[in-house]
Amino acid sequence: MTGPGITGSTCTPRTLVSVLVPAYNEEGNVVRCYETIVKVFRQLPDYDYEIIVTDNHSTDRTFPLLEELAAKDPALKVIRFSRNYGYQRSLLTAYQAASGACAIQLDCDLQDPPELIPKMLQLWRIGHQVVYGIRRTLQDGFVIASLRRLYYRFVSFISEDELPVNVGEFRLVDRRILVELQKVTDASPYLRGLISAMGFSQVGLEYDRMGRTEGGSKFPLKSMLSLAVDGVLNHSLLPLRLASIAGLVIGLLSLLLTFVYLVGRLIFGQAWPDGFATTTILLLMSIAINAIFMGILGEYVGRLFLQAKTEIKPIVESQLNFPQVVSLVKNGKQGSE
Structure with a gap:
C-alpha cells in the first residue's frame, strides 16, 4: 500500500x-x-x-x-x-x-x-x-x-x-x-x-x-x-497500603486515647459519664476505618467488575x-x- x-x-x-x-x-x-x-x-x-x-x-x-x-x-x-x-x-x-x-x-x-x-x-x-x-x-x-x-x-x-x-x-x-x-x-x-x-x-x-x-x-x-x-x-498498590497504615495508626491512636481516659479516670478522678468516652472513641474510629477501607477497596472492586463484564470491547x-x-x-x- x-x-x-x-x-x-x-x-x-x-x-x-x-x-x-x-x-x-x-x-x-x-x-x-x-x-x-x-x-x-x-x-x-x-x-x-x-x-x-x-x-x-x-x-x-x-x-x-x-x-x-x-x-x-x-x-x-x-x-x-x-x-x-x-x-x-x-x-x-x-x-x-x-x-x-x-x-x-x-x-x-x-x-x-x-x-x-x-x-x-x-x-x-x-x-x-x-x-x-x-x-x-x-x-x-x-x-x-x-x-x-x-x-x-x-x-x-x-x-x-x-x-x-x-x-x-x-x-x-x-x-x-x-x-x-x-x-x-x-x-x-x-x-x-x-x-x-x-x-x-x-x-x-x-x-x-x-x-x-x-x-x-x-x-x-x-x-x-x-x-x-x-x-x-x-x-x-500504595492506596491499599495506605489503608493498612491508616488502620494501624488509627488503632494505635484509639489505644492511646483509651490509656489517657483510664489515667484520667483512675488517677485524677475525672468524673466522665460511664462508658461515654470509650463508646465515642471506638465509634468514631470504627467509622473512620470503615470509610477508608470501603472507599479504596471500592475502586479496586469496581475495576474487577468492569473486567468481569462480558461487553468490555x-x-x-x-x-x-x-x-x-x-x-x-x-x-x-x-x-x-
Whole structure:
C-alpha cells in the first residue's frame, strides 16, 4: 500500500508505519491533521503509511469529512464506534488494528507536532522499541501545567514500574509492543504506563507542546481526574497500603486515647459519664476505618467488575478502508497491505 504523493523504487520494499489518531468532534482539525501527516511522509521515501482514525462517535461533521478523505485515499482507515468509549479504549483499539512495522500515536489537534515523526523513526531505526515525547513546555496555563507535572512525578514515585516524567501519549512503538498490546483486554487501560512497564529499549525526545488552533479541548477536568485515578490504581498498590497504615495508626491512636481516659479516670478522678468516652472513641474510629477501607477497596472492586463484564470491547459501528468487518479487539489482525 502506498499513500498519495509517495514515490520510490518498486524494487525496494518500504516500511509501513501506522499513524494512530483518536478523534472526537474534531471537524475543525481532522482534515488539517490528515494533510499534515501526508505532507510529512512525502519527505520520507523509505516509508509507506497507513492512518488509522478512531472516531469516538462524534456528533459533528468529523465522520463525514473522514468519509470524503477515505474515498480518495485507501491508506486512511477509519473506525467509528457505536458510542463514546473514552480516549484510552479508543486508542487501544487503534493500536490493536495497526498493521505497520511500528505505530505512532498522534492527537488530532496537532498539539504534538507530526514534524517530529522523522526523528522518531531515526531513533527507532537504531534499535529503540519505544520513542516517547517529553513535554518540555505546555500550553495549559500555569496552574494546569503545574498540576500535570506534579501528577507525573507523583505517579512515577509511587509506581512499581519505571514511568518517565512529563510524558503523554505521543510516542512511537515497535511491532513487538503492538504484539503485546494485542493481548490486552483491560476495561480501563492506562496505555502510557502499560507501554512503559513493558520494558525493551525506550528513549525520550523533548519537544514544546503547541496550543490548539481549532476547537476546544475534548478532555475536561472529569476525564483528567479519571485518567489520573487509572494511572495510580493500575500501577501501584500504595492506596491499599495506605489503608493498612491508616488502620494501624488509627488503632494505635484509639489505644492511646483509651490509656489517657483510664489515667484520667483512675488517677485524677475525672468524673466522665460511664462508658461515654470509650463508646465515642471506638465509634468514631470504627467509622473512620470503615470509610477508608470501603472507599479504596471500592475502586479496586469496581475495576474487577468492569473486567468481569462480558461487553468490555468497543463496538464498531462503521469502518472505512478495512478489508472486512471484524472484531478489532479480539484478534487484532487485519488484511495484508
